[in-house]
Amino acid sequence: MDRERDAAADRTVRVHACGHEHVTAAHGSTFEVTSDDWMTPAGDCILAIDADAVPAAFDDEFAAACRSRAARVTATLRAGDHAAVVEGRGHPDLTFESDRSLVARTSTHVDDRTVMVDADAAAADLDRGLVDALAEGADLECVLAVRR
Numbered sequence: 001m002d003r004e005r006d007a008a009a010d011r012t013v014r015v016h017a018c019g020h021e022h023v024t025a026a027h028g029s030t031f032e033v034t035s036d037d038w039m040t041p042a043g044d045c046i047l048a049i050d051a052d053a054v055p056a057a058f059d060d061e062f063a064a065a066c067r068s069r070a071a072r073v074t075a076t077l078r079a080g081d082h083a084a085v086v087e088g089r090g091h092p093d094l095t096f097e098s099d100r101s102l103v104a105r106t107s108t109h110v111d112d113r114t115v116m117v118d119a120d121a122a123a124a125d126l127d128r129g130l131v132d133a134l135a136e137g138a139d140l141e142c143v144l145a146v147r148r
Helices: 002-009 060-066 128-135
Strands: 011-018 031-035 047-048 072-081 082-089 101-105 114-116 139-147
Touching: 011 060, 047 082, 047 128, 047 139, 060 101, 060 139, 072 114, 072 128, 082 101, 082 114, 082 128
Parallel strands: 031 047, 101 114
Antiparallel strands: 011 139, 031 101, 072 082, 072 139
16 A cells, blocks of 8 residues: 555656757756757756646646645756756645746755746756767656655
8 A cells, every 4th residue: 555655655757858069068056957948058958949748737636745844856867878867855835837948956945937946956967978969959858746
């Protein structure tokens, strides 16, 4: 019975997006994946564009699970032969209302784009091979998982 409850607490969301020549991943406190089909060099937190899913479209059960301070949220990022795992936590104020982008934060700041707070890495901390692949236009798979 406990295993069934534990399995029910695990929720995942998959987001696919495209790298872009302006990806620098230089931001020290966030990373972002946007559904916009363009970006400028100033977007130093953006990892990929043209995302096929945004927080407003995420499963209600996933969003609800993330609204617990006890929730552990993991983002697994894959591009080409490179991968990175970022771990953080949920927050009661997460709204999942953004229809444009998702943001993971190393801080506890929350807005409509935030999907994770207290992340253990930001864009600047990611493996440079992953970043280079995205800057060369590789596809990004971002798997968000939450466990309560």
